[in-house]
Amino acid sequence: MLDLGFGPDGFDARDVVTAVLVLVAALMCFAAGVGLLRFPDVLSRLHAATKPQILGLIAIVADVAVTNLSLGTITLALAIVFFQSLTAPASAHLVGRAAYRTDHFDRSILLTDEFASRSPETPSR
Amino acid sequence: MIIVIAIAGLLMAGGAVGAIVRIIRGPSALDRIIASDVLVATAIIAIGAEMAVNRHTDNLPVMLGLALFGIVGSVSVARFISSRDDT
Amino acid sequence: MRARIASGLVPFLGLVLLWMLLWGEFSLINLIIGMVLALLVSAVFYLPAVRLSGRLNPWRALLFLVRLVWDIVVASLQIAWVAIGPRRHPLTNAIFAVTLRTRSDLVMTFTAEAVSLVPGSIVLDLDREEGILYLHAFNVLSLDDLPGLRREVLATERRLILAAGSLDDLQRLRDAESDGGTSGSSSASAASAAPAGGEGSAS
Numbered sequence: 001m002l003d004l005g006f007g008p009d010g011f012d013a014r015d016v017v018t019a020v021l022v023l024v025a026a027l028m029c030f031a032a033g034v035g036l037l038r039f040p041d042v043l044s045r046l047h048a049a050t051k052p053q054i055l056g057l058i059a060i061v062a063d064v065a066v067t068n069l070s071l072g073t074i075t076l077a078l079a080i081v082f083f084q085s086l087t088a089p090a091s092a093h094l095v096g097r098a099a100y101r102t103d104h105f106d107r108s109i110l111l112t113d114e115f116a117s118r119s120p121e122t123p124s125r
Numbered sequence: 126m127i128i129v130i131a132i133a134g135l136l137m138a139g140g141a142v143g144a145i146v147r148i149i150r151g152p153s154a155l156d157r158i159i160a161s162d163v164l165v166a167t168a169i170i171a172i173g174a175e176m177a178v179n180r181h182t183d184n185l186p187v188m189l190g191l192a193l194f195g196i197v198g199s200v201s202v203a204r205f206i207s208s209r210d211d212t
Numbered sequence: 213m214r215a216r217i218a219s220g221l222v223p224f225l226g227l228v229l230l231w232m233l234l235w236g237e238f239s240l241i242n243l244i245i246g247m248v249l250a251l252l253v254s255a256v257f258y259l260p261a262v263r264l265s266g267r268l269n270p271w272r273a274l275l276f277l278v279r280l281v282w283d284i285v286v287a288s289l290q291i292a293w294v295a296i297g298p299r300r301h302p303l304t305n306a307i308f309a310v311t312l313r314t315r316s317d318l319v320m321t322f323t324a325e326a327v328s329l330v331p332g333s334i335v336l337d338l339d340r341e342e343g344i345l346y347l348h349a350f351n352v353l354s355l356d357d358l359p360g361l362r363r364e365v366l367a368t369e370r371r372l373i374l375a376a377g378s379l380d381d382l383q384r385l386r387d388a389e390s391d392g393g394t395s396g397s398s399s400a401s402a403a404s405a406a407p408a409g410g411e412g413s414a415s
Contacts, residue, residue: 019129022174026133026140028292029167033143035295036163040303042155045147047332047350048295049159053166054329055288058281060173061188068182072237076185079233080192087196089328089335091162094203095155096334096348102206104153111306111355115336115346186234 021063028056041106283330
């Protein structure tokens with residue numbers, strides 16, 4: 001059954017928390033989608049994809065934990081955030097490195113590239 | 126509350142559509158991986174939002190599973206692509 | 213010795229905890245099956261042991277986590293705003309190098325993780341021997357911003373070392389900071405001195 005919030009006993013503070021956190025998470029999803037469309041190259045889109053998602057996930061998981069306070073919920077919520085924040089940088093790094101190695105990015109919007117000036121084994125353009 | 130749910134749903138749908146457009150258009154395979162990651166993350170967040178609104182925790186293990194294994198696809202494709210030069 | 217016990221025990225306990233979390237209940241039968249499976253997994257899928265330092269300062273660790281969450285919130289909002297808001301100037305990025313002071317793989321890994329999570333930076337590559345992180349920074353408007361970004365990375369590393377670094381790393385951190393007076397200026401100058409021909413040549 002869909003509970004629309006304002007029950008018979010009227011206004012509930014948890015509804016406000018739920019509403020705010022769900023909106024924050026939804027906004028982050030939207031920002032990620034828009035960022036994917038608007039940003040010019042792979043590495044920029046990578047930033048758009050990873051960062052807002054983690055805040056959205058934290059907001060949602062905190063939301064679930066607040067609306068159902070129990071030990072199991074909280075530990076599971078912490079585990080979700082922990083694993084997501086552990087794995088997201090790893091995949092971002094691998095995708096970013098692949099993009100750099102295969103030259104799938106826009107060099108003209110880089111202010112500086114200290115990696116190219118450092119390492120001899122980077123592919124020559 | 127119903128208004129909040131509607132707005133949140135629209136925003137999430139907007140994000141998902143953005144990701145799908147990028148999957149379809151994306152000039153390189155890497156763009157498509159990133160976009161599909163975003164799509165998975167949007168799905169995770171939508172599942173969580175439904176739980177928060179309806180006050181249950183039945184799908185938390187689903188979220189944990191997706192958070193754990195969402196990495197596999199992008200890592201394997203990124204690994205594969207870095208061995209070739211023109212994809 | 214303490215460090216070696218901790219290095220073996222922490223992944224084991226983590227696996228048991230994960231098993232119980234996946235079932236969603238903390239019962240004796242879950243605990244036993246979880247321990248059996250954890251032993252099995254760590255025996256079959258053997259990984260080289262990660263060397264933990266055997267030292268943990270809970271207060272510093274809490275400070276680190278709180279600061280990390282704060283940084284994530286700020287960074288996410290900034291990037292969301294860049295994505296949604298009006299574009300006043302073309303988007304410019306930068307790839308820059310930071311020389312870390314730690315010699316521990318674990319601290320280096322977690323610094324890279326934490327840096328990847330917070331304000332617009334992704335680790336592109338790292339040099340394990342030299343302890344250099346190569347970061348891709350998002351929405352850098354001018355080269356003058358780079359020392360500030362470097363300082364933030366080194367501050368993250370500093371918080372991690374204070375929380376869980378080895379005594380060796382702590383000593384190295386103190387040495388690096390006492391070299392140039394205040395922590396900020398010394399770490400910035402140490403970092404900018406490291407990349408050979410860095411900023412000027414590539415731009």
